[in-house]
Amino acid sequence: MTFTQARTLADIVRADFPILHQEVNGKPLVYLDNAATSQKPLLVLNTLRDYYEQYNSNVHRGVHTLAAKATEAYEGARDKVAAFVNAAAREEIVFTRNATEAINLVAYSWGNSNIQRGDEIILSVMEHHSNLVPWQLLAQRTGAVLKFVELTPEEEFNLEQYKSLISDKTKLVAVVHVSNTLGCINPVQEIIAIAHQHGAKVLIDACQSVPHMPVNVQQMDCDWLVASGHKMCAPTGIGFLYGKLELLRSMLPFLGGGEMIADVYLDRSTYADLPHKFEAGTPAIGEAIALGAAVDYLGAIGMDKIYAYESELTQYLFEQLAQISEVRTYGPLPKIAGVGRAALASFTAGDVHPHDLSTLLDQAGVAIRAGHHCTQPLHRYIHAQSTARASLSFYNTREEIDIFIVALKEAVEFFGSIFG
Template sequence: MNTSAIREQFPILHQQVNGHPLVYLDSAATSQKPISVINAVKAYYELDNANVHRGVHTLGSRATDAYEGARAKLARFIGAKSEQEIIFTRGTTTAINLVASSYARSICGEGDEIVLTPMEHHSNLIPWQQVAKATGATLKYIPLQPDGTISLADVEQTITGRTKLVAVVYVSNVLGVINPVKEIAAIAHKHGAKILVDGAQSTPHMKVNVQELDIDFYALSGHKMCGPTGIGALYGKKSLLESMEPIEFGGEMIDHVDLYESTWKELPWKFEGGTPIIAGAVGLGAAIDFLNEIGLDEIDRHDRRLAAYAVERFKEIPDLHIYGPLEGRTGLVTFNIGDIHPHDVATVLDAEGIAVRAGHHCCQPLMRWLQVTATARASFYLYNTEDDIDRLVDAIQKTKEYFGHAIG
C-alpha cells in the first residue's frame, strides 16, 4: 500500500497545527475525507441537487440514481444479500436505536434476556437499558478476560434459552479487541436468539461479510470510513426487517394514506421517513469506491502493522500503561502515562501538532472495569505511517519531561 500517495488525497493532512505538521491520530472518533469524497458531495450540490424518489425531472432522477446507487454499493461492500436489507440512518447510534425501538421492544418481555459485554460503546448500551426498563427484560454481560478479550466458554455460559438478543461490538474503540462475532452469532442462534453487531470500528478497517458471519443486524457509520458525517446504515436480514414496524412516520415511507389509516412502502423505504440524507449517501458511495480501490485486506494489514508498531514503541516508555491485549489488535492503542491526566497528555501532544483522543471514549463501564476514569487513545488509519508513531513517541517523552517524570 502506497501510503504517501494515499496521504496526498487528504487535503486536511497538509497543514500545520501549533507550528508543527499535523499528525492525525484520532480516526476512531472520525476519519478524514479524501478529495474524491469531498468532490462527490460538492458535485451533488452543484449539479444534481434535488429530492429523491418524487420527481420525474432530470435532476430528481440523477439524485435518485446516486442515492440508490450508494445503497447498492454498501450492500455489496458488507456482503448483504439484497439492497432491501440496507436502511440508511444518521449513523451507528440511530441504527442501533432503530433495532431497539422497533424490534427488541416487540419481542422482549418479563424475564427475557439481552446479552451485552462491558466493552460496549454507550450507543450499544443505553438503548438496551431503555428496552429492559420498558419491557422487564434483564441485561446480562459476558465477562471479560484480564486482557479485555472474550472467552467463548463465557459466551456459552452467558447466553441461555431466555436470551432474545445479543448486542456486541465487533472491534472495541478502547481495547482494539476484535471480537469473535461469527462464533458468538452461532451460539446465539443455537439458543434461538438474534445478534446485533456494532460495526462502527470494524467496517473501516477490515472486510465484513454479514452473510458469512450470519449476523442478524449490523450497524455502521460513514464518517469513520472516509465518508461524510451524518450518514450511516443498518443492515438487517430481510425477514426481520419485514416483521418490524417503522418508528418514524411521514412522507417518503408511506404507500397509501387515508384519513384514518395508512400503509407503508416496502423495504427499505418504510424505515426512511422524510427527505433522506442524500448528499451524505452520495459521499458514502464515493468513500466505498475509494476504500475498494485500495482494498480492505491492504487496509487491514496496514492498520494491524501500525498498531503492533505502536505497542512496541510504547513498551520503550517507562510508566506508560497500555490497555487491552498486546497482540491481535487493530487500529488503535489506548494508554495512560503514570499519574498524568490523559486530558493533560492530549493537550501537550496537541501543542506538538499531534491529535489524539482523551476521556472515557463513551465507555464509562469499561473505564471502571479498567479501574481508571479516562485514558488517552491514538488511533490509526490508512493515511498514517510509522513516522507518525515515532513523532507521537517523541512527544510523549516531552510530555513526561514537562510533567517532571523521569525518562528511563
C-alpha cells in the same frame, strides 16, 4: 492505485487527503484520532460538492432530470454499501443518520414487539454507550434483564463466560465487533453461532471494523449490523443498518412521515416496502451519495490491504509505546505483525491525566483522544477514570508514530518533573 514494495499504502494515498497537509500550532499535523472520526479523501469531498452544485434535488418524488439523477445516485450508493458488506439484497441496507440511530431503530421497532418481561439481553462490559443505552431503555420499557460478558485476563471478550450466560431465555445478543477502547477484535462469528443455537438474534456494532477490515455479513450470519459513515471516510450524518431481509420485513416502522408510506388516509396508513419503510422524511441525500463514493475509494484500495498495512502500523506503535516505562496500554497486545487487534492504543502514563497529555501533544501538532471514549462502564471495570487513545488509519505513517512517541516522551518527562 498501483502498489509497489518501495512505497507504503500511506505514501500512495496521503495526497488524496487535503486536511492532512497543514500545520497545527506551528507543527505538521499528525492526526491520530481516527477512531473518533476519519478524514475524507478528495473523491468524497468532490462527490458531495458535485451533488449540491450539479443535481441537488429531492429523491423518489420527482420525474424531472435533477430528481432522477439524485435518485439514481442515492440508490446507487445503497447498492455500493450492500456489495461492500456482502448483503444478500440491496433492500437489506437502510440508511440512517449514524450507527446510534440504527441501533435505536432495532431497539424500538424489533425490541418493543419481541422483548417481554423476563427475557434476557446479553451485552458486554466493553460496549460503546450507543450499544448500551438503547438496550437499557428497552429493558426499562419491557422488564427484560440485561446480562454482561466480562473480560479475560488479557482484556478480551470472555467467550467462556458468554457460553455460561446464554440460555433459552436469551432473546438478543448485541456486541461490538472491535472495541473502540481495548482494540480487541471479538470472535463475532462464534458469538453469533452460539446465540442462534439458543434462538437469539444478534446485532453487531461494526463502527470500528467496517472501515478497517473486510466485513462479510453473510459469512458472519448476523441478524443486524450497524456502521457510521464518518468513521469510514464519508461525511457525518450518514450511517447504515444491515438487516436480514425477512427480519426487516417483520419489523414495524421506526419513524412515521413522508417517504416511508404506500398510502395515507386520515385514519390509517400503509407502509412502503424495504428499505424505504425505515427511511422517513427527506434523507441525507448528499451524504449518502458521498458514502457511496467512500465505499468506492476503500474498495479500490482493498480492505485486505488496509487491514494488512494497519496491522503493521499497530505492531510498530505498540513496540514504541513499550519503550516508555510509565505507559500502560489496555486490551490485548498485538500478535504477529499486529494482526489480532485494531489499529489503536488506549493508554495511561502514570499519574498524568490523559487530558493533560492530549493538551501537550496538541502543542506538538499531534491529535489524540482523551477521556472515556463513550465507554464509561468499561473504564470503571478496568479501574481507569479515563485513558488517552492514539488511533491509526491507512493514511498514517511510521514517521507520524515516531513524532507521536517523541512528543509523548517529552510530555511524560515534563509532568514527571512537576510531580517528581
